[in-house]
Amino acid sequence: MRPLLSALALAVSGVMVGLVAALAAGAAGSLTPGFLFTLPAAAGREGGILSVVLSTLWLAAGALALALPLGIGTALYLVEYAPPGRLVGLIRTLTETLAGVPSILFGLFGFSVFVVRLGWGPSLLAGSATLALMLLPTVIRTSEEAVAAVPQELREGAAALGATRWDAVRRIVLPQAAPGILTGALLALGRAVGETAAVLLTAGTDLALPRSPLDPGRPMAVHLYILAGEGLSDGRAHATAVALVCGVLFVNALAHMLLGGRRVP
Amino acid sequence: MREEKAAKLATRGLRVYYGGREALRGVSLAVPDRSVTALIGPSGCGKSTFLRALNRMHDLRHGVRVEGRILLDGRPTDRLPPEELRRRIGMLFQRPNPFPMSIFQNVAFGPALLGVQGEELEHIVRTALQRAALWNEVKGRLHQHAGGLSGGQQQRLCLARALAMRPEVLLLDEPCSALDPGATEQIEQLIAELRETMAIVLVTHSLGQARRLADRVAFFQDGRLVEEGPADEILERPRLSETRRFLERGDWHETCKGNRGSGGE
Numbered sequence: 001m002r003p004l005l006s007a008l009a010l011a012v013s014g015v016m017v018g019l020v021a022a023l024a025a026g027a028a029g030s031l032t033p034g035f036l037f038t039l040p041a042a043a044g045r046e047g048g049i050l051s052v053v054l055s056t057l058w059l060a061a062g063a064l065a066l067a068l069p070l071g072i073g074t075a076l077y078l079v080e081y082a083p084p085g086r087l088v089g090l091i092r093t094l095t096e097t098l099a100g101v102p103s104i105l106f107g108l109f110g111f112s113v114f115v116v117r118l119g120w121g122p123s124l125l126a127g128s129a130t131l132a133l134m135l136l137p138t139v140i141r142t143s144e145e146a147v148a149a150v151p152q153e154l155r156e157g158a159a160a161l162g163a164t165r166w167d168a169v170r171r172i173v174l175p176q177a178a179p180g181i182l183t184g185a186l187l188a189l190g191r192a193v194g195e196t197a198a199v200l201l202t203a204g205t206d207l208a209l210p211r212s213p214l215d216p217g218r219p220m221a222v223h224l225y226i227l228a229g230e231g232l233s234d235g236r237a238h239a240t241a242v243a244l245v246c247g248v249l250f251v252n253a254l255a256h257m258l259l260g261g262r263r264v265p
Numbered sequence: 266m267r268e269e270k271a272a273k274l275a276t277r278g279l280r281v282y283y284g285g286r287e288a289l290r291g292v293s294l295a296v297p298d299r300s301v302t303a304l305i306g307p308s309g310c311g312k313s314t315f316l317r318a319l320n321r322m323h324d325l326r327h328g329v330r331v332e333g334r335i336l337l338d339g340r341p342t343d344r345l346p347p348e349e350l351r352r353r354i355g356m357l358f359q360r361p362n363p364f365p366m367s368i369f370q371n372v373a374f375g376p377a378l379l380g381v382q383g384e385e386l387e388h389i390v391r392t393a394l395q396r397a398a399l400w401n402e403v404k405g406r407l408h409q410h411a412g413g414l415s416g417g418q419q420q421r422l423c424l425a426r427a428l429a430m431r432p433e434v435l436l437l438d439e440p441c442s443a444l445d446p447g448a449t450e451q452i453e454q455l456i457a458e459l460r461e462t463m464a465i466v467l468v469t470h471s472l473g474q475a476r477r478l479a480d481r482v483a484f485f486q487d488g489r490l491v492e493e494g495p496a497d498e499i500l501e502r503p504r505l506s507e508t509r510r511f512l513e514r515g516d517w518h519e520t521c522k523g524n525r526g527s528g529g530e
Contacts, residue, residue, distance in 0.1 A: 083327045153362035157423070159325055161375035161430060162352035171374070172364055 020245060026238030035239055040207050044223065045233045049240055051209045055124065055217030056247075058210060059203055060192040062128025063135055068185055070132070071139030078140075079147045080169055099137035104197035106134045111201040125213040127203030134198050135188040142184025146177035179258055186255035194248045196221035220244045272336070273298035273464035274319065274354075274434050279333035281314050281323060288314045290488040291333065296434070296481075301456065301465045303475040303496070306485035307511065312468045315485065316436050319466065320354040321347040337434070352379075355432030360443045361419035363411035363426075368403050371411050371422055375430045389429050397425035398455055417448025424455065435459060437467045441474065453478060472512070476500060484508045 024031075038048030074091070082088045110130030120126040150173045158168035174181075196219075204216025205226060218226075220240055227237035272295035281289035289311045296302045304312040314323075323329040324347050335342045342350050352375070364371050372390040373381075381389065390407075394400040399421040403414070411422055420440060427435065437456065441449040456465060456478055469475050475482055475496065482500060483493040484507075492499060492508045503509045 151362075153358065153360065154364060156322060156325065156358065157362040157364065157426075158374070159322065160320065160351055160356040160358075161378070161426065162348045163375075163378055164348055165325075167378055176365060 020242075023238050023241045023245065027235060027242045030233070030235035030239040031242060036243060039209070040223075043232055044207065044227050044236060049220065049223060049236075049243065051207055052218050052220050052223045052240070053243070055203070055210055056193055056219045056221075058124050058213075058217060059127045059131060059199060059219055060189055062124060062213065063131035063192045064185060064189060066129060066132035067135040067139050067188060071136050071184075072143045072181060074136075074140050075143035075147055076169060076173075078144055080165060080173065095137045095140050098133075099141075102197070103134055103195060104200075106130050106198045107201040109133070110198065115202055120214060122202060122204030122206075122216045123214045124203060124210055124217050127199040127217070127219070128213075130198050130202045131192045131195060134195070135192060138188045138191065139184050142187065143177070143181045146180025146184070147173060149180065150176045183255050183258040186251055186258065190248050190251040190255065193251065194221055194244060195219075196225060200225070220247075272296060273338065274466070275336045275339075276315075276319070277334040277336070279315065279318055279335065280331070281311075281318055282330040282332075284328050288488050289318065292485075292490045294483055294490055294493060296464050296466055298464045299461060300480035301460050301467055301478045302481045302483060303479035304466065304468045304483050304485060305470075305472075305475055305511075306491075310485040311488040312485045313438055314488075316438055316466060316468050319434075319436055320351045320356055322356070352430050353432055354434040354436060355427035355430055356436040357420070357423055357427055357438065357440045359439045361416055361423050363414070363419050363422050365412065366410070367408045368411050368414070368422060369407040372425050372429050374426060390425075393425040393429035394422075396428050396455075396459075397421045398451065399425055415448070417444050417451060420444060420448065420452060421455070424452070428459075432463065434464045434466070437465060439468050439470055442470060449474075472500070484511065486511070 035048040036053060037050055039050050040052065041047035074095075078088055078091060082091075107130060110126055110133070114120050114126035114129050115122055118126075154172050154176070155165075155168050158172055159165075163171070199219050200222055203219055203222070205218045205222060206216040207218055208215075210217040221244060224237045224240040224244070227233050227240065274296040275294065277293050279289060279292045279294075280287060292311070292315055294302075294315075304315065306312055317323055318331050319335060321331070321342075323331050337345075337350070337353065364374060366374075369390055372393050373386050376386055376389050391400065394403065399418060402418060403422075411419065414422060420443075424440075440456075441452050444452065453474065456467065459465060460478075460480070467474075467478060469478075479496040479500075481494065482496045484491045484499060484503070486507055492503060492505050499508065500512065503512060
């Protein structure tokens with residue numbers, strides 16, 4: 001049985017390597033050193049992906065800026081303040097459900113609420129807000145675990161000195177939980193960078209450099225979808241894909257380094 | 266043998282419920298100032314539960330209910346904010362629980378919460394470390410991490426941390442149970458010195474420790490205060506048969522096994 005299984009494992013690894021190799025082969029010729037730092041031209045047929053990369057980074061940063069305070073705050077409430085009971089159970093069930101919702105549904109929700117109802121139009125802000133909702137479960141879960149892992153003895157020690165619960169959270173719990181929270185943030189960032197469906201309907205597809213949060217911008221995943229789908233430039237679609245894979249790999253590697261060998265939740 | 270003094274701390278019909286279980290069944294006890302009151306009794310008898318009620322540590326846990334009155338200097342404490350009460354009543358735990366920060370920051374933690382800083386803070390930290398007989402060992406490395414200290418040093422650091430608040434009462438929850446004989450001796454010597462300046466309540470599993478330190482002894486069993494009085498009377502000539510039976514059993518650690526680290530019994 002063992003040779004068969006190891007052959008299987010090898011085949012799976014081969015598929016992974018083959019996937020990246022195929023992307024790289026398709027990108028050959030288009031993936032020049034200047035590709036990342038040149039603005040696209042002729043609807044993406046020519047030039048690079050500078051505005052696309054910047055839009056992606058803005059979207060991811062905006063999503064984290066919204067999701068982190070909300071997520072960490074929720075996690076702190078659940079672990080430090082909430083009495084055990086129905087409310088906590090309800091919040092947990094809701095976040096877990098949220099984690100299982102296909103991302104295109106977030107996209108549709110973001111479109112009808114942020115883009116249309118709130119009148120933000122297709123924009124980095126609407127895209128970030130939509131992404132933030134999608135990332136919340138990850139941020140809440142990882143922050144909750146990090147906060148809960150801080151030993152109770154430390155909270156008691158602080159309380160015994162006359163510290164309020166918030167004093168203990170601020171001065172002891174949060175600094176102790178920070179690496180775990182950061183890891184969760186990076187995992188979320190990896191997802192945000194590669195996400196397509198949630199931003200397809202909300203961030204817009206404009207190729208110009210975005211100048212404000214209310215400007216539309218085209219994220220990388222959407223860019224390669226359009227390039228390939230409309231047959232604009234196969235080589236540049238592949239080159240964008242390679243850049244995207246490298247970005248996500250980099251962020252995930254950083255998260256794994258911080259996790260220090262623990263498994264990704 | 267000391268004269269009985271006016272009670273520094275007193276309880277009237279103190280009851281504690283864990284969920285529906287009554288863990289402390291109406292305890293009235295007076296703790297005189299400038300003396301050591303030792304709480305003895307078998308495992309799960311309510312000693313730690315009683316101790317943790319005195320500085321309202323039970324407030325930190327959900328599902329714990331406390332009834333009855335606690336008087337500090339003859340005045341009821343129920344209208345004091347718990348933080349203020351805990352500043353006046355310090356506590357040392359079974360296992361040393363230094364904060365994951367520097368030696369200096371550990372001792373400065375409490376005063377810094379009150380806004381003390383600069384030279385005044387340094388003076389408080391130094392005095393507290395001296396009173397805890399730790400100054401000479403750490404004065405050259407105040408800004409190193411507290412985790413580098415030995416177990417005995419860590420417990421003395423926690424004592425210094427408590428003393429930095431200039432408490433009027435000190436609660437000691439088996440403070441030597443995690444220490445080796447040498448470190449135990451140091452802590453006991455400090456307790457004997459501190460007795461001159463404050464009221465001390467000591468939960469102990471060691472008959473020898475009670476003999477060496479206690480001015481008064483209170484024997485707890487099944488959540489009740491069975492008998493209480495001057496140390497030599499209770500330890501040598503107990504009036505009640507329950508107390509006698511407990512003292513004659515001899516091996517305290519055997520009878521009290523299973524209580525380690527539970528923190529709630």
